[in-house]
Amino acid sequence: MGTVTEHERTRAALAGAGSRLGELLRAVSDPDAASGVPEWTVGDVGTHLAAVYLAYTSLVSGDGAMDWGDIPPPGGGTFAERITAINERSLTLFERERRAEVPDFIAEQCETFLRVTEGMAPDAPVTPPWYEEVPFTLATLTGLMLSETLVHGLDVARGARLTWPIGDEEARLVLGQSMPTMMAAALDPVKAKGVRIAFDLAIKDGPSLAVVVDDGTVTVTRDAPPRVYDCRIVAAPATFLLVSFRRTPIWKAVATGRMRAGGRKPWLAMRLGELVVSP
Template sequence: MGTVTGFDPVTEHERTRAALAAAVPRLVRLLRDAPDLDAASGVPVWTVGDVGAHLAAVYLAYTSVASGDGAMDRDGLLPPGDVPFAERIAALDKEEARGVRIAFDLVVKGGPRLAIVVDDGTMTVTRDAPSRAYDCRLTVAPTAFLLVSFRRMPVWQAIARGRMRAGGRRPWLAPRLGRLVATP
């Protein structure tokens, strides 16, 4: 049997940044060499250029959030009329959230702790919020959380692998968060 090693978030962060640094030049080459950026991609409705722009935006957004040093003002890169990342996440299906009052404590392993509070159609997301009574605590591995959020991995798979778990007073409310929060 193999040896189980501990998770070191600093080392993992450095490895992730190194992998991204290696992948970005390859992506740029692929896009520059693409004969037609307006050609259909494997993603319905998106062109090859749309996919490239999405990957670049996601890279900027998540590296700026993950670094936490404020070096990247991701919101300053938005096109006119677009709303900041946190506001976009907090924009909900008002009908789905009408009458709902739930407080989630979202703990990202090696990352931020977020308070997500839904109060009758209004959602607030606060990083490192003061203590309060939460209905449901979600503890998630960052990669699994992103894959589930972007609907690239079923939630049951993340749970079965021990990458996501729910607890607190009302853990059965965990699946509700996916219906209340917009896909990033």
Template sequence: MDPRFSPTTADLRREAARAAALLRTVPAPGARVPGLDWTVAETAAHLVAEVRHYSGFAAGTARAQDVLRTLDVAPGAAPGEVNAAANARALTEFTERDPDVLADALEAGVEEFASAAAGRSPEEPIPTTNGLTMTVPVMTAALLGEQLVHGLDIARAARAPWRIERRAAQLVVEGVLAMAAGYVDRRRTAGMRVSYELRFRGGPRHRFVVRDGTARVTPAGDPVDCVIIADPVAFLLVGYGRTGQWGQVLRGRLVAGGRRPWLGLRFAGLLTSV
């Protein structure tokens, strides 16, 4: 991760506090979230379960292998499939659905994560359920993304305003890119050889290379097939499936160039769901 855009627990606290404040105002916790199979209350419960999940790994009180054995997933399942199974299990086991209680639990959970994270080196790899290892900054970025994106989900269901700041989105994008190689769609990218430069407005540049079902992310510099210039918020929302890419392209928030610019439209399909 670019150290200039490495999220801190202070960033996480700020966005979790916004999500908690929103939860305390929702008029209908049983309302369905647009685009998801969850209600507002279930989405909030997921936020709490997720922060507790990462706290356990950061504190060393949870082991990835132990959690994985409890999930109904095939050996070698993609990280996105494991995440989906873990999310479903967590919502079955964590039954609280009162938004006020969940708001308090979310903020308390973030404090637990911050305390656990403080005891880890920023470079220390920590195994997680989906088979990937994460450092504390990557975990923090992942949790920050949960607040931003699911905050938006809850706000849409409640017809409430929700703003995602560019810098906050960039912090999440840095974490996503640190994990991106593990989320490449092996089937779809089998036999593929393609390279991208990702340029974020107000942020860093990265080189994303796919080679026959594998991927790696490095600092930009070497020649690439396609250059994508992106607003971080647009990149985040398209990547998390909260908006379509064509609308962002037409608004100039996603622009493709280079010698094979048409490859820009294929980028989102290279990765499985996070």
């Protein structure tokens, strides 16, 4: 599908997932229950999502709702340090006694984001101050917003013992729109020092990503021209999304046949997860 068509489908998927998220959060009976995120309760995850929606909407609306001056930690820090600090700050958006407002707040922010960005070009530049490593576009931001909704919705559902399906089509859109940028941003340059590996990541019925690690740097190219790879990874979309965010162990994905490795050096597949940071 074309760039504009895929972006529009991502917007539609975000609208649907955002609506489902509101229903999920309203169905939570115990916000203090442990969630799928270590040390966070179900209520914490909901508050984090509210902060995510506010931050991303503020980036494109220019409404001044966020003061970006003191959001990233002093001195910048590494990618992992910045994201960890921002995640912790996100929990302060709503006091515990106001967390019942979170579902409506998320719905409002989602509607605003989609309304403000309607008609904008997918490649319109966006500059999140907490991502310094790579350039962002509106398509990247929309895909990342969808991934936050899907993955953290699962964290809430697991803690609240509710259902939260993630469809392969939704996952394909995330992997095509935001994964190339996020993989490049999240490379651990220390672990990648001296490493030279070319991965061919093939998503079933979806995008193909060439991930080339070269001595502390990485390039991620979607639908790249043919070349020689060290390792080929074939995965179902939703499975790869959850493995990428450490919500499903890779052994389980392999055992169920939803992920497999091949190529000249299939054992290198495990290295990809080690080289990419997951705060």
